Amino acid sequence: MSSVVWESDFVPVWKLYHYVTKQSIQSANLCLEELCRYSTTVHTVMATFQEFIQQNEDRDGIRCSWNLWPSSRLEATRLVVPVSCLYTPLKERPDLPPVQYEPVLCSRANCKAVLNPLCQVDFRAKIWACNFCFQRNSFPPSYAGISEVNQPAELMPQFSTIEYIVQRGPPTPLIFLYVVDTCLEEEDLQALKESLQMSLSLLPPNALVGLITFGRMIQVHELSCEGIAKSYVFRGTKDLTPKQIQEMLGLMKPATSGQQGKPLAPHDAAASCRFLQPVQAVDMNLTDLLGELQRDPWPVPQGKRPLRSTGIALSIAIGLLEGTFPNTGARVMLFTGGPPTQGPGMVVGDELKTPIRSWHDIQKDNARHLKKATKYYEALANRAAVNGHSVDIYACALDQTGLLEMKCLSNLTGGHIVMGDSFNTSLFKQTFQRTSRELKVSGAIGPCVSLNTKGPCVSDNEMGVGGTCQWKICSLTPATTLALYFEVVNQHNAPIPQGGRGAIQFVTQYQHSNTQRRIRVTTIARNWADAQSQIQHIESSFDQEASAVLMARLGVFRAESEEGPDVLRWLDRQLIRLFMFHLRRSPFLQVFNNSPDESSYYRHHFVRQDLTQSLIMIQPILYSYSFYGPPEPVLLDSSSILPDRILLMDTFFQLVIYHGETIAQWRKAGYQEMAEYENFKQLLQAPLDDAQEILQTRFPMPRYIDTEHGGSQARFLLSKVNPSQTHNNLYAWGQESGAPILTDDVSLQVFMDHLKKLAVSSSA
Incomplete structure (x- = not known):
């Protein structure tokens, strides 16, 4: 609802940590346990990186492309996907009650980092050392009673994200x-x-x-x-x-005499x-x-x-x-026809x-x-x-x-x-930083504008909205997600000492819907790693879901200002090293059959949605319903289109229920109305119930499409599936292995074969 000033801080915190691959479970347990000590209270040791990633997302609203960071610029450029993260500033946390006091800031004028669990604290002397600039600060008088057994919330490991209610000034209305x-x-x-x-x-x-x-x-x-x-x-x-x-x-x-109003x-x-x-x-x-x-x-x-x-x-x-x-904070709401x-x-x-x-x-x-x-x-x-x-x-x-x-x-x-x-449709009615010398901020992509805050932490290599370490977001929802990109500037011949860690602090100042002014602070950390000796560790820390969204946002951002073919060529070069076939065919980059307004609409939502919704936009989810068992996810491929199946496809913008040829014939014959075919009636109802659940929670409300084999609206499904069978490979016609797609677009297999040739050719 309100104006938000958002800034990111990124500097190393020097502590000794040991990181190894998830293949070595015993060592990984030790490693993840060490990670968890700063990030949350641990009762059971997490066994996989996936659990570590999920816990960080649930607690802090952050997904990093890499959960180990390469320690030099050269190594970072070889990774294809930049050191970057997706951040949801107002991710809903029912277990995160706001505290009724203001944050304690570092006293150094060009730092002002917020007190957090990564800071070193001397409880006897009532002094804390900033983990970003190492400035030693005295606690304010209100903290006189703190001790190792009586710590304020912002020093507790489980509060790596904390929210403060700011009492200054009169409340402003919505x-x-x-x-x-x-x-x-x-x-x-x-x-x-x-x-x-x-x-x-x-x-x-x-x-x-x-x-x-x-x-x-x-x-x-x-x-x-x-x-x-x-x-x-x-x-x-x-x-x-x-x-x-x-x-x-x-x-x-x-106006008074001689003066303007x-x-x-x-x-x-x-x-x-x-x-x-x-x-x-x-x-x-x-x-x-x-x-x-x-x-x-x-x-x-x-x-x-x-x-x-x-x-x-x-x-x-x-x-x-x-x-x-x-x-x-205010909203102008334009309704135009x-x-x-x-x-x-x-x-x-x-x-x-x-x-x-x-x-x-x-x-x-x-x-x-x-x-x-x-x-x-x-x-x-x-x-x-x-x-x-x-x-x-x-x-x-x-x-x-x-x-x-x-x-x-x-x-x-x-x-x-x-x-x-x-306006008479349900679609409308129901929808009604700072950094260390090792890293610099390249930019952010999302619903934000630059505050043009320069400094030594700002990279000359801009990605998205760059040239600053602070951004303004005029309106935030619990789902609004920004992508932030960093550049590793540490030189290859000046390695970071063994066990070095990088920390990021996000400070979000905003007006809550109840008119309160609040500040949410999120502080996270990750290990540095030497790619020469620990490349397999870095690989195991890779978050492919977050990376797919982060790279897709870069592609969509470039598509707004560059020619379509140029963006596709850039994407193809990335695809040789990072695989995202369905993004290439998505409406974010392909404008064929979409008006300029439609492309603008799709891109607008892609650069602000959270990771899960973004992944659905890149690669829609396809579920199959049949008499042979419960609904199951199937490949987004023409081979999944079978006569005796019902398909439910979620593209985020559309929900498509597709009835196979045989199912459509039975439905037209009215078998679902006959008592002896109760199971068929239940089969028809199952995807409707699942679609209704999605319709009630999705914003904006997706377009709902009920179609069948041969129907004009079946094109919404056929345009999304991988065309493994087309009119060009006629041997597939009439077989039970799926439905042919009338398109000249390349299939996944053709695309992969071409990539293989490029990868081994001398000119690649």
């Missing part, structure tokens, strides 16, 4: 500003109004809410008037500066703002106002699109929040005969409005991000709505994007 498109069909507008009215009942009573509606003109509605509807009307073609918007809305002090102080502007009011005070008034909303009154001639001033509406919304609640067609930010003209830009138009530099519109929305996004304001986009239309140009509004501010066909 703020929601609705920006509603009225150029909708009557049925769609009615469904949207009902959803907005329902949403008011879900907001906290003291939350502030505001309403802006737009079509050809923009109306900013005053909510404090009783019995009369009053609004300020703006033209949709004239761009206004933030100062002009605030003057027109009465958010500036009156000045902005009201934030407290005064908020108190006098007639456009943002507590829900409990305007609930009835706003409910009536939404109920009376009419379609945009301006006539739309035949062959024309409605004039939709989305750009100015967003500019006014952001300007209103800038003038009333700067540097405070078509592309911007006039004024700044327009993406297509009003002539229906002129189609909205396609990937082909963009590649041929024939997208007339693309660059100008993108630049306009990026400027708005940066203004919102500076003030900690998120922008959500709910785009529901059969055609494109300009998400490609507007995506930066949500990508840079941590806002949500939900895309659907109509």
Whole structure:
């Protein structure tokens, strides 16, 4: 909900540890036991790296590509996957109650690391040594009673992640500003109004809410008037500066003789703002106002699109929040049913005969409005991000709505994007650092913007949003996950001493949904290893799931700014050494058959979801249901498509239930209605129940598809499976080994054969 400043610290902590491979169970037990002593209270020794990885994720929300780090730059570059991690700042921890005091910081001005379990403590002298800069610090007077048997929570090993409640300053309210498109069909507008009215009942009573509606003109509605509807009307073609918007809305002090008007102080502007009011005070008034909303009154001639001033509406919304609640968490929630067609930010003209830009138009530099519109929305996004304001986009239309140009509004501010066909569908309704000299921060990928905090820990080799060790995230959920990349800068001829350890500390400052200000601190550590003598140990510490997501994020980030073929060539070079076949065929990199808006939507969600959901996006999950046993996971391959099976595929964005040819025929014949075929009825119901469970927990709600052999929507399944049988290898036709796929795309086997040739050729 709120503005977040997020920073990462990465430096070594010198302690003697011994690390060996998981193949040597006895030695691994010793090694993992040592690891666990700093990270958690250990009652039983974990036997595998997988358990160690899972425990760290559950406790700290972190997955590292490597759980042993190469000790030199040369060795790190040979590993293909960089030293990196996925971090979920607000991962839900029911067993992590926040503490009611503020964190203790290192006294060194350029450090300010937070006291953590890795620090060396002298309980008698009441002194602690920072594990990042080795500064010796005195405990504050409130810690006078601490001892080895009476330790504060932040020194206990199980609290490598801890959350503090900050008592400073008055609490700030939650703020929601609705920006509603009225150029909708009557049925769609009615469904949207009902959803907005329902949403008011879900907001906290003291939350502030505001309403802006737009079509050809923009109306900013005053909510404090009783019995009369009053609004300020703006033209949709004239761009206004933030100062002009605030003057027109009465958010500036009156001008005195010889002087210009000045902005009201934030407290005064908020108190006098007639456009943002507590829900409990305007609930009835706003409910009536939404109920009376009419379609945009301006006539739309035949062959024309409605004039939709989305750009100015967003500019006014952001300007209103800038003038009333700067540097405070707030959400602008845009509900739009078509592309911007006039004024700044327009993406297509009003002539229906002129189609909205396609990937082909963009590649041929024939997208007339693309660059100008993108630049306009990026400027708005940066203004919102500076003030900690998120922008959500709910785009529901059969055609494109300009998400490609507007995506930066949500990508840079941590806002949500939900895309659907109509506001009348369930898809819409239910969705409603610091570092040591051995390492430097290369960058982060996720819904964040740089705070441009320079320092010796920042790498010149940027990956993602780099050039800084601090980022701002305007909106966080418990699932928001960032990817962080590091560069090992230690030279090969200056090895780190045996047993050296690296530590990372993440400090997340945020406003909780109950309006409290909180700070969550996560501190982890990993061993350094010499790749010359311990390469097998490093290999055994590899987390292939985390690495797949981390590399995929790099690929998606590059796809946003580079030509598609160039990104695929880069990915193919990585695939020779790191295997991720399905990513190559995913909608994040392949734009064929996807509009620019759809590609933007898929990429938006991929760079913020947690590891499990990201893996589903890269390689969808396929389950098979049959009479021969319980549901079982099967290969994402055409050989799994059998006549007497039902398949359930989860791609994150779609849930597809596919009935094989024989099952489909039995269903059409109505066997499930006959008492003697109760088992068939249960078989048909099983995937429906499993799909319903996913639908209730997934955000955004996936598209639900029920199809069968030969059905038009079977394409959603056929486009995802590995085409091991195609029309090019006709021997597979008619056999019980699966269904042929009509495609010229290469199969996994062909791809692997080609990789083998490249790997052994002299030019590889």
